[in-house]
Amino acid sequence: MTTLLTRQEAIALDQSDPFAGKRQEFALEDGKIYLCGNSLGPMPKRVVETVHNTLTEDWAKGLITSQNTAGWWLLSDTLGNRLAALLGADAEEVVVSDSTGLNIYKTLHAALSMQSGRNTIVSELSSFPTDLYMIEGVASLLNHVNIKLAGRDADTIEQLIDDDTAVVLVNQVDYRSGEICDIKSLTALAHSHGALVISDVCHSAGAIPVNFHEENVDFAVGCMYKYLNGGPGAPAFVYAAKRHHGKFKQPLTGWHGHAEPFKFEPGYRAAQGANAFLTGTQPTLSQVAMSAGLDVIADVDMHDLYDKGKRLSEIFANLIEHWCTSYGIGFYSPKDVNKRNGQVSLTHQNGYSIIQALIARGVTGDFRQPNIMRFGITPLFLRYVDVWDAAHHLKEVLETNEWQEERFNRKNLVT
Amino acid sequence: MTTLLTRQEAIALDQSDPFAGKRQEFALEDGKIYLCGNSLGPMPKRVVETVHNTLTEDWAKGLITSQNTAGWWLLSDTLGNRLAALLGADAEEVVVSDSTGLNIYKTLHAALSMQSGRNTIVSELSSFPTDLYMIEGVASLLNHVNIKLAGRDADTIEQLIDDDTAVVLVNQVDYRSGEICDIKSLTALAHSHGALVISDVCHSAGAIPVNFHEENVDFAVGCMYKYLNGGPGAPAFVYAAKRHHGKFKQPLTGWHGHAEPFKFEPGYRAAQGANAFLTGTQPTLSQVAMSAGLDVIADVDMHDLYDKGKRLSEIFANLIEHWCTSYGIGFYSPKDVNKRNGQVSLTHQNGYSIIQALIARGVTGDFRQPNIMRFGITPLFLRYVDVWDAAHHLKEVLETNEWQEERFNRKNLVT
Numbered sequence: 001m002t003t004l005l006t007r008q009e010a011i012a013l014d015q016s017d018p019f020a021g022k023r024q025e026f027a028l029e030d031g032k033i034y035l036c037g038n039s040l041g042p043m044p045k046r047v048v049e050t051v052h053n054t055l056t057e058d059w060a061k062g063l064i065t066s067q068n069t070a071g072w073w074l075l076s077d078t079l080g081n082r083l084a085a086l087l088g089a090d091a092e093e094v095v096v097s098d099s100t101g102l103n104i105y106k107t108l109h110a111a112l113s114m115q116s117g118r119n120t121i122v123s124e125l126s127s128f129p130t131d132l133y134m135i136e137g138v139a140s141l142l143n144h145v146n147i148k149l150a151g152r153d154a155d156t157i158e159q160l161i162d163d164d165t166a167v168v169l170v171n172q173v174d175y176r177s178g179e180i181c182d183i184k185s186l187t188a189l190a191h192s193h194g195a196l197v198i199s200d201v202c203h204s205a206g207a208i209p210v211n212f213h214e215e216n217v218d219f220a221v222g223c224m225y226k227y228l229n230g231g232p233g234a235p236a237f238v239y240a241a242k243r244h245h246g247k248f249k250q251p252l253t254g255w256h257g258h259a260e261p262f263k264f265e266p267g268y269r270a271a272q273g274a275n276a277f278l279t280g281t282q283p284t285l286s287q288v289a290m291s292a293g294l295d296v297i298a299d300v301d302m303h304d305l306y307d308k309g310k311r312l313s314e315i316f317a318n319l320i321e322h323w324c325t326s327y328g329i330g331f332y333s334p335k336d337v338n339k340r341n342g343q344v345s346l347t348h349q350n351g352y353s354i355i356q357a358l359i360a361r362g363v364t365g366d367f368r369q370p371n372i373m374r375f376g377i378t379p380l381f382l383r384y385v386d387v388w389d390a391a392h393h394l395k396e397v398l399e400t401n402e403w404q405e406e407r408f409n410r411k412n413l414v415t
Numbered sequence: 416m417t418t419l420l421t422r423q424e425a426i427a428l429d430q431s432d433p434f435a436g437k438r439q440e441f442a443l444e445d446g447k448i449y450l451c452g453n454s455l456g457p458m459p460k461r462v463v464e465t466v467h468n469t470l471t472e473d474w475a476k477g478l479i480t481s482q483n484t485a486g487w488w489l490l491s492d493t494l495g496n497r498l499a500a501l502l503g504a505d506a507e508e509v510v511v512s513d514s515t516g517l518n519i520y521k522t523l524h525a526a527l528s529m530q531s532g533r534n535t536i537v538s539e540l541s542s543f544p545t546d547l548y549m550i551e552g553v554a555s556l557l558n559h560v561n562i563k564l565a566g567r568d569a570d571t572i573e574q575l576i577d578d579d580t581a582v583v584l585v586n587q588v589d590y591r592s593g594e595i596c597d598i599k600s601l602t603a604l605a606h607s608h609g610a611l612v613i614s615d616v617c618h619s620a621g622a623i624p625v626n627f628h629e630e631n632v633d634f635a636v637g638c639m640y641k642y643l644n645g646g647p648g649a650p651a652f653v654y655a656a657k658r659h660h661g662k663f664k665q666p667l668t669g670w671h672g673h674a675e676p677f678k679f680e681p682g683y684r685a686a687q688g689a690n691a692f693l694t695g696t697q698p699t700l701s702q703v704a705m706s707a708g709l710d711v712i713a714d715v716d717m718h719d720l721y722d723k724g725k726r727l728s729e730i731f732a733n734l735i736e737h738w739c740t741s742y743g744i745g746f747y748s749p750k751d752v753n754k755r756n757g758q759v760s761l762t763h764q765n766g767y768s769i770i771q772a773l774i775a776r777g778v779t780g781d782f783r784q785p786n787i788m789r790f791g792i793t794p795l796f797l798r799y800v801d802v803w804d805a806a807h808h809l810k811e812v813l814e815t816n817e818w819q820e821e822r823f824n825r826k827n828l829v830t
Contacts, residue, residue: 027475036479043475051466051700059647060442060458063779064451072647099695101669102517109556125681130670130695133683137666141524141556149681225696232474232487232699251552254516255545264784266540266564268548280514280545281640284647285466286698364478369679 004322005315005388013384019308023381025296026229032362033386033393038178038203038343038376039366041229047292054288075287076235076256076278082294083228083237086302087201087220088211092245092273096224096237096290097282100202101130102252103221103238104169106277108138110240110248111167111196111219112145118166119144122195125151128175131200135169158189165195172210173203176372177333178343180208184215191216202226207309207341207378209302212239219244227378229293234286240274254279297380309342309379312387316377317344319391327398332372342377356408357397363390419737420730420803428799434723438796440711441644447777448801448808453593453618453758453791454781456644462707469703490702491650491671491693497709498643498652501717502616502635503626507660507688511639511652511705512697515617516545517667518636518653519584521692523553525655525663526582526611526634527560533581534559537610540566543590546615550584573604580610587625588618591787592748593758595623599630606631617641622724622756622793624717627654634659642793644708649701655689669694712795724757724794727802731792732759734806742813747787757792771823772812778805 014020027043028034034042058070067073080094087094097103108121121135132149139145146164150157157170168190172183187197196218204210206227212220220239224230240248249270255261257278259269270276314337320329324346332345348354351373355365365375377387397403429435441457443449449457473485482488495509502509512518523536536550547564554560561579565572572585583605587598602612611633619625621642627635635654639645655663664685670676672693674684685691729752735744739761747760763769766788770780780790792802812818 027471029476034478040474040479040482042478043470048467048470051470052463055458055463055466055704056442059455061444063449063457064455064781065774065779066647067455098513098517099669099697101695102513102667105667128670129673129676129679129681132681133668133670133673136683137668140664141666152681223696232481233696233702235698236695249555251556252517252520253548253552254514255543255548258544258548261544262784264544266544266547266567268551280516280651281638281648282514283650283698283701285700285704287648289470289700359480364480366479369677 004319007385007388010315010384010388017308017384019305019379022296023383026381028381033364033390035363035365035375035377035390037378037381038207038226038374040225040232041227041293041378042381043231044229044292044296046295047231047289050292051285051289054285072284075284076282077275079287079290079294080237080274082298086297087205087239088213089239090242093212093242094237094239095274095278096235096287097278098236100200100221100223100236101134103236103277104131104134104198104200105137106250106252107198107219107221107238108134108167108169109250111198112138112142113249114244114247115166115196118164118194120146120148120164121167121169122148122157122160122165123150123169124157124171125149126174126176127169127171128200128202131169131171158186161190161193161195163193165190165193167196167198169198169200171200171203173207173341175203176368176374177345178203178340179334180204180339180341183217187216203341203343206297208306212241217241224290224293229296230290231286231293234290235282238274238277240277242273245273248276250277252279256280300380305379309377310337312379312382312384313337313340313342313344313377315384316375316387316391319388320344320346320394323391323395324398329398342379344375344377346373346375347371348373350403353403353408354394354397357403357405358393360408361393361397363393419734422800422803425730425799425803432723432799434720434794437711438798441796443796448779448805450778450780450790450792450805452793452796453622453641453789455640455647456642456708456793457796458646459644459707459711461710462646462704465707466700466704469700487699490699491697492690494702494705494709495652495689497713501712502620502654503628504654505657508627508657509652509654510689510692511650511702512693513651515615515636515638515651516549518651518692519546519549519613519615520552521665521667522613522634522636522653523549523582523584524665526613527553527557528664529659529662530581530611533579533609535561535563535579536582536584537563537572537575537580538565538584539572539586540564541589541591542584542586543615543617546584546586572601576605576608576610578608580605580608582611582613584613584615586615586618588622588756590618591783591789592760593618593755594749595619595754595756598632602631618756618758621712623721627656632656639705639708644711645705646701646708649705650697653689653692655692657688660688663691665692667694671695715795720794724792725752727794727797727799728752728755728757728759728792730799731790731802731806734803735759735761735809738806738810739813744813757794759790759792761788761790762786763788765818768818768823769809769812772818772820773808775823776808776812778808
């Protein structure tokens with residue numbers, strides 16, 4: 001894009017946007033621009049009725065029999081089946097359970113259990129910290145494990161993969177920058193050395209086209225409450241490629257992962273497929289709410305959605321580059337829109353205060369240490385005019401030094 | 416009790432019951448008698464509004480900022496604080512997180528991490544299976560661990576405890592029979608041998624007076640969706656005695672358990688107190704719903720409530736003994752009401768069909784292999800007339816051979 005898009009042109013783009021109707025499926029307040037859908041997706045309107053029915057019919061009246069009659073017992077499976085269709089997997093390869101961190105723990109153990117004689121876990125220092133903490137947790141129990149991290153032990157993750165590599169844990173999209181890893185090439189490299197790959201898709205699932213079969217990853221973990229709009233703290237998911245079914249072990253052996261849980265046997269026998277990653281009882285209300293998020297995205301072609309996301313992202317970045325770089329704003333995300341998941345991360349030494357000033361104007365982004373302002377671009381509900389206006393607000397906040405006001409100078413716990 | 420209580424006398428007991436008002440706080444259908452509160456507690460009416468507000472205000476409008484403004488980020492703590500008050504613990508000793516099984520895994524590792532040189536986990540073959548599966552999971556990683564089970568390696572758990580015992584994992588109440596373990600004496604015995612004790616309070620918390628400080632247990636885990644009416648699949652809780660804070664390690668090291676999660680450090684440093692048992696993001700809707708269950712029980716004296724439970728349990732058992740034993744009904748629960756948590760478990764070779772016939776009459780109990788009919792006695796919402804009527808229904812089902820009808824002969828997945 002060489003000429004600067006006008007607000008009127010942005011509005012015109014919205015009028016011809018095939019996804020324009022999707023916005024109506026979310027509860028979004030007028031006059032607010034929500035650029036944290038990469039952190040917590042907005043509420044699908046239908047969730048209110050879905051959850052109300054679960055409370056007043058299934059819980060209040062069905063009581064324990066709703067485990068069968070309302071399908072509660074099978075929600076980890078049925079939600080997994082729906083996700084599988086979205087992520088290029090077969091139904092029996094995906095289940096919804098626990099948190100991303102716990103699923104990382106399980107898949108790391110699973111991969112190591114298949115890699116006798118190999119001792120090294122390869123990952124990235126820039127990973128979301130839970131990934132690194134879980135690697136530590138696994139290694140603390142298995143005293144032969146080495147950990148090698150890109151950004152500490154070498155520049156790139158590719159440089160660390162060799163014939164001693166047991167498993168590579170990689171974020172398909174970097175949470176700070178939105179940068180996309182070429183997971184297919186990385187997996188091919190890892191496989192050529194006999195290593196297995198766990199793909200953390202927290203910031204890619206629902207944002208860019210994800211296809212576990214095409215990418216050929218061995219395991220994957222991901223989050224429902226970001227781009228999949230599953231609600232606050234929605235349980236996470238885990239993928240296990242069919243070729244590994246029945247061949248791995250993981251130590252979080254709860255009764256939901258048992259082959260026949262209602263036999264109440266004293267000994268553990270793992271369930272089939274990805275169900276071997278199930279553990280204990282899952283939070284039904286949060287699982288039910290998640291289904292509403294899947295309803296909204298189920299009929300979407302992810303390539304088309306990502307194309308809209310890239311256009312939004314490019315417009316936003318282009319306006320900022322034109323309007324804001326003279327105020328000390330830098331780009332943390334890749335400049336090439338094809339290399340990022342839509343998210344635009346900027347740097348400024350006063351980033352924290354700038355984000356607070358934007359929030360006060362109704363534009364929600366977030367801040368990450370040390371100086372990163374993250375703006376999630378989520379094309380399922382964002383309009384072209386939203387990103388235009390958001391960029392314009394940033395311009396005004398910088399022009400007027402509004403961010404220097406005392407009220408924007410305090411620290412919050414979570415942004 | 417020697418003379419048989421009449422229905423009229425049961426109604427009179429309800430009229431003078433100080434807990435009679437509590438029933439009104441639950442959504443319970445007229446004409447139904449719910450004896451599965453030991454499996455899934457009924458719905459507190461107030462939960463409907465609580466969850467509705469969380470959806471339509473906190474999620475829909477507050478969005479990500481509700482992590483702070485609605486207290487989402489701290490729910491594991493704030494719910495833990497409220498539970499601590501109910502269970503004889505200090506606020507910093509209890510957190511709400513994950514499932515019971517995962518908390519067993521964490522506490523087993525925590526206990527073992529403090530017991531260098533000791534190699535044996537002692538538990539019971541009659542445990543809820545997840546407890547045993549998690550012991551297997553832990554032992555699969557630590558090749559020096561021995562497992563000794565009462566009911567397999569000796570008659571009683573006491574006989575297995577010796578100076579090699581690292582940790583004793585015990586169910587305070589047996590899930591099949593409702594039998595109460597004298598956890599205080601068992602803990603004293605274990606401590607005299609230098610062993611640590613993990614108490615699984617899934618079937619005691621909210622049913623009988625539980626006081627972690629008086630019992631002197633080292634760790635405890637428990638469930639919110641049974642006697643604490645936290646809703647289907649509500650997250651579980653974990654207790655760590657203050658004397659052990661900072662002294663144990665557990666390998667599920669997620670970012671919520673980090674001392675300073677928002678520093679996003681690459682290395683893990685455990686949080687203080689029981690917070691070292693936190694892992695990943697928790698399901699907010701299910702956590703919020705749980706708070707409504709705690710609202711209902713928060714002002715209850717657990718000794719008084721258990722006294723009512725024992726009277727209900729004794730009336731129910733007495734009527735059944737008088738009316739039903741000639742039809743082949745046996746008692747699986749302890750005959751002494753002081754030795755059970757209220758629950759009355761009966762045996763009959765056609766127990767499955769009898770339970771189905773009772774459900775068809777509006778009396779919900781459940782069946783456990785091979786021949787156990789469980790009737791949960793939950794005094795917070797059950798009336799004296801309910802247990803009288805339930806016993807009478809059982810009498811009629813047996814007298815008329817109603818349970819032999821074909822429709823009661825099929826298998827369901829969950830009861």
